[in-house]
Amino acid sequence: MTKPWHEIVVEVLKANEIRLIPYVPDNVLKPLINAIHADPFFTTFSTAREEEAIGIVCGGVMAGMRGMALMQTSGFMTLPNVLASLPCSFQIPALMMVSERGTLGEFNMGQAAVWRTMRPTLDGLAMPWHVISRLDECEFITDRTIKQALMTQSPACLLLSPLLTGGKASPVRTGH
Amino acid sequence: MAETNLHRMHRFDLTKRLVAKLQREEAVIGGIGHSNFDLWAAGHRPQNFYMLGSMGLAIPIALGVALAQPARRCFALEGDGSLLMQLGCLATVATLAPKNLTMLIMDNGSYQITGGQATPAAGGADFVAIARGCGLRSAVWATDEADFDAQIDRCLATDGPHLIGLKLDDQPPAAQTERDPPQLRDRFMRGMGVKKSKLPG
Numbered sequence: 001m002t003k004p005w006h007e008i009v010v011e012v013l014k015a016n017e018i019r020l021i022p023y024v025p026d027n028v029l030k031p032l033i034n035a036i037h038a039d040p041f042f043t044t045f046s047t048a049r050e051e052e053a054i055g056i057v058c059g060g061v062m063a064g065m066r067g068m069a070l071m072q073t074s075g076f077m078t079l080p081n082v083l084a085s086l087p088c089s090f091q092i093p094a095l096m097m098v099s100e101r102g103t104l105g106e107f108n109m110g111q112a113a114v115w116r117t118m119r120p121t122l123d124g125l126a127m128p129w130h131v132i133s134r135l136d137e138c139e140f141i142t143d144r145t146i147k148q149a150l151m152t153q154s155p156a157c158l159l160l161s162p163l164l165t166g167g168k169a170s171p172v173r174t175g176h
Numbered sequence: 177m178a179e180t181n182l183h184r185m186h187r188f189d190l191t192k193r194l195v196a197k198l199q200r201e202e203a204v205i206g207g208i209g210h211s212n213f214d215l216w217a218a219g220h221r222p223q224n225f226y227m228l229g230s231m232g233l234a235i236p237i238a239l240g241v242a243l244a245q246p247a248r249r250c251f252a253l254e255g256d257g258s259l260l261m262q263l264g265c266l267a268t269v270a271t272l273a274p275k276n277l278t279m280l281i282m283d284n285g286s287y288q289i290t291g292g293q294a295t296p297a298a299g300g301a302d303f304v305a306i307a308r309g310c311g312l313r314s315a316v317w318a319t320d321e322a323d324f325d326a327q328i329d330r331c332l333a334t335d336g337p338h339l340i341g342l343k344l345d346d347q348p349p350a351a352q353t354e355r356d357p358p359q360l361r362d363r364f365m366r367g368m369g370v371k372k373s374k375l376p377g
Contacts, residue, residue, distance in 0.1 A: 020240065045268070045272060047236075047265075048265065049262065049264055051230075051262065052262060052265050053236075054230075055237045056237070056239050056240040056243070058233075058237055059236065059240020059244070060243060062225065062240075062361060062370065063248075064244050065244030065245075081229070081230070081231075082229075082233060085229020085230045086229065089229065089358075090358060091358045091361060
């Protein structure tokens with residue numbers, strides 16, 4: 001039986017010794033967050049802002065505890081200044097996993113608007129990033145992105161596409 | 177304003193007093209601007225990290241260090257304007273309660289590096305009261321230099337998390353930190369015992 005995406009991610013995180021997982025929660029990330037909380041391998045907790053999570057991961061990495069911050073699209077877009085001035089400038093392999101809101105059936109106009117700013121921002125930061133859209137590619141992309149970030153001392157971002165996760169369905173029926 | 181924080185002190189003097197008491201390779205995270213300039217001026221230590229940019233993240237960075245190395249005491253030097261940008265981090269610290277973390281709030285009431293403009297806390301926001309309200313029970317104002325020395329001794333001898341509020345005057349920083357982020361990160365990682373290198377430094 002094929003494993004769900006979040007079980008694959010947990011296995012890859014453990015294989016790469018990624019222990020410190022601060023997050024700002026999201027519905028799509030819920031099974032991953034629950035699995036990480038249930039596993040004593042991880043040090044995981046919620047933070048008030050995504051910026052705070054990036055600071056914590058950077059401090060942890062520099063002191064020997066690798067980490068990844070979890071968030072959704074709108075949270076990522078609060079980050080450009082701290083990413084540019086901390087992990088990008090200091091060359092710290094801070095990892096991020098972002099569940100994509102705002103595309104492939106989004107019902108919230110604000111989420112759709114902020115989604116359009118994410119890829120240009122990632123490119124502008126010159127930070128490696130990859131989209132995971134297929135279950136059969138999830139392990140490879142996650143593992144290789146993490147390994148490259150660690151070996152090249154670079155932050156990196158993984159986007160979880162609704163094609164992989166199913167995304168967040170509209171709470172109301174469309175049409176009349 | 178609390179009656180215990182009427183005496184204004186010098187940031188560089190207090191930073192030197194702190195550094196003089198660090199005998200066990202404690203980590204010190206200097207926040208953006210003058211907080212880390214005076215840490216640099218107090219004499220570089222391999223366990224110092226000087227934040228350039230990312231305003232408001234001195235305490236989160238120190239929290240990450242504290243979680244990664246529970247046996248090492250960690251200090252965050254954060255300005256009042258910076259803390260206002262990231263007040264939520266005090267709640268996070270209170271919830272996680274790392275025993276090895278101490279936060280020093282450098283409160284001069286202004287954005288000194290940009291020309292001395294008053295912060296939005298000018299109406300009387302009390303950072304120690306805010307910290308207590310977030311659940312940090314060990315949060316106090318240092319009343320004067322002798323009290324600061326005693327508070328640092330307490331933080332070095334007892335379990336935290338601790339927070340000390342410091343009312344400062346407008347004395348300018350004593351020097352300016354070298355602006356080479358990868359070098360600063362490399363030295364700090366060596367100081368934390370995380371990175372080994374045959375390259376001198």
